[in-house]
Amino acid sequence: MIRIYNTLTKQKEEFKPLNPPVVNMYTCGVTVYDDCHIGHARSLYVFDVIRRYLKYRGYDVRFVRNITDVDDKIINRANDLKVGWLDLVEKYIAAYRKDLRSLGVADADAEPRATQNIPEMITYIQALIQKGFAYATNTGVYFSVRKFKGYGKLSGQSLDQMLEGVRKTTAESKHDPLDFALWKAAKEGEPFWESPWGKGRPGWHIECSVMSQKYLKVDTLDIHAGGRDLVFPHHENEIAQSEALTGKPFANYWIHHGLLTIEAQKMSKSLGNFITIRDVLSKYPADVLKIMYLQAHYSSPVDFSWEKMEAAKKAYESIVIVVDKLEKMNIPGKPGGLNGFRDSFVSHMDDDFNTPRALSVVFDAVHECNRLMGSGDALKDDKLSDILYSIKEMAEALGLSPGKGDIFKQKDINDKANFLSFVAAILRDERGCMITGEMSEKEQIDLAIKKRNSLRKEKKYKEADDIRKGLDAAGVILEDSKDGQTAWRRKI
Numbered sequence: 001m002i003r004i005y006n007t008l009t010k011q012k013e014e015f016k017p018l019n020p021p022v023v024n025m026y027t028c029g030v031t032v033y034d035d036c037h038i039g040h041a042r043s044l045y046v047f048d049v050i051r052r053y054l055k056y057r058g059y060d061v062r063f064v065r066n067i068t069d070v071d072d073k074i075i076n077r078a079n080d081l082k083v084g085w086l087d088l089v090e091k092y093i094a095a096y097r098k099d100l101r102s103l104g105v106a107d108a109d110a111e112p113r114a115t116q117n118i119p120e121m122i123t124y125i126q127a128l129i130q131k132g133f134a135y136a137t138n139t140g141v142y143f144s145v146r147k148f149k150g151y152g153k154l155s156g157q158s159l160d161q162m163l164e165g166v167r168k169t170t171a172e173s174k175h176d177p178l179d180f181a182l183w184k185a186a187k188e189g190e191p192f193w194e195s196p197w198g199k200g201r202p203g204w205h206i207e208c209s210v211m212s213q214k215y216l217k218v219d220t221l222d223i224h225a226g227g228r229d230l231v232f233p234h235h236e237n238e239i240a241q242s243e244a245l246t247g248k249p250f251a252n253y254w255i256h257h258g259l260l261t262i263e264a265q266k267m268s269k270s271l272g273n274f275i276t277i278r279d280v281l282s283k284y285p286a287d288v289l290k291i292m293y294l295q296a297h298y299s300s301p302v303d304f305s306w307e308k309m310e311a312a313k314k315a316y317e318s319i320v321i322v323v324d325k326l327e328k329m330n331i332p333g334k335p336g337g338l339n340g341f342r343d344s345f346v347s348h349m350d351d352d353f354n355t356p357r358a359l360s361v362v363f364d365a366v367h368e369c370n371r372l373m374g375s376g377d378a379l380k381d382d383k384l385s386d387i388l389y390s391i392k393e394m395a396e397a398l399g400l401s402p403g404k405g406d407i408f409k410q411k412d413i414n415d416k417a418n419f420l421s422f423v424a425a426i427l428r429d430e431r432g433c434m435i436t437g438e439m440s441e442k443e444q445i446d447l448a449i450k451k452r453n454s455l456r457k458e459k460k461y462k463e464a465d466d467i468r469k470g471l472d473a474a475g476v477i478l479e480d481s482k483d484g485q486t487a488w489r490r491k492i
């Protein structure tokens, strides 16, 4: 039984989707006006983990994540940079997609863009006007907050409290300061679409109501997720719009992740501590960043630091080394029901996706492998095989991939190019031709090691060490044992 902390009811509740095994899940996506930073990475990743885990538990998760591609921030940035708003949007959507791939965050089942759903938003707003929940003025169309009885139920605030938080602008012709824009009339030079209320564009909140219900094809979502900073007013407004229209609950479970700070400060360009996803992934594999995130509960804040990344790297290395060793021992990784790690992992993840505890189970399994490898246990290989299977299964559910494969999978492509030309140079020496293209990475590395060992026999220590350094630079670490054998492993 999965239990989820629901922001709406302010308690942990048993998760009961409306039509199991289907789970309809929506998360608010990025506004594309700049490179994605590591706060976005956390948001994308925590919901990827929740989605993966629900699938792992047998649910058929239908996952929609929007892209906000028209907004004040986009228009302002495009004006600052003196570029067209659409050019800016296309550039940052491409960058965002690249970030998702390098993070290893799965694509959504649908990732709709706001500007490609304008007619549906207009119809939705028209229906709200017809029902008496919205009104048009010369600056746009507004939602009458006081007409919707449940306003404030998600953020738990009274109308008076919310009034204090609302920016009072005189430029807008709202009937009440609490009312919010569903449609904004276009100002000079702004992008616009034709509508019954003249040229304009949709407000931010209406996008999510329309696209979630349209792409999931339901009035009531099972899970609506987003950052804690979106509870008020964004999610409060989404509820008001959707429930005013359908008369049904908009989402049964509201999940919010905690926010990210950088060494105890808010991340901002003016403070010079703005860290993009690309920055981090140029220094560490995505899995190390993921381990760092998993070490905090999704609902808690995370304070990013490079020290934490180093610690996460060491922790991750311990998993990779064990998996690597077991694979070199030809341990198959088959389920045997000989360990309790999976059960304990599931019990922690079922408890509101408690990743810090679930991750500690993965490390317990790693320690147990290390213990078994050095033991004389008669069932050693069977037990190791069973635990290896569990480690891979748990890692997969968390979106980690410590198994074998391309050693350059998550590293910069230059490393691979350097490595290939390095090995080619050794081989050219050896055989007078370049044959690296026909060899697997493992064969290339083995050959380089063979060459190094023969150089050592010839007492050409400097040349031999150059090969070790070259491999090291390419991400391969050599380990010499006392009996003269040389093993290698991937560097993290």
Ligand SMILES: [Zn+2]
Residues within 6 Å of the ligand: 027, 028, 029, 208, 234, 238
């Ligand atoms: Zn939203």
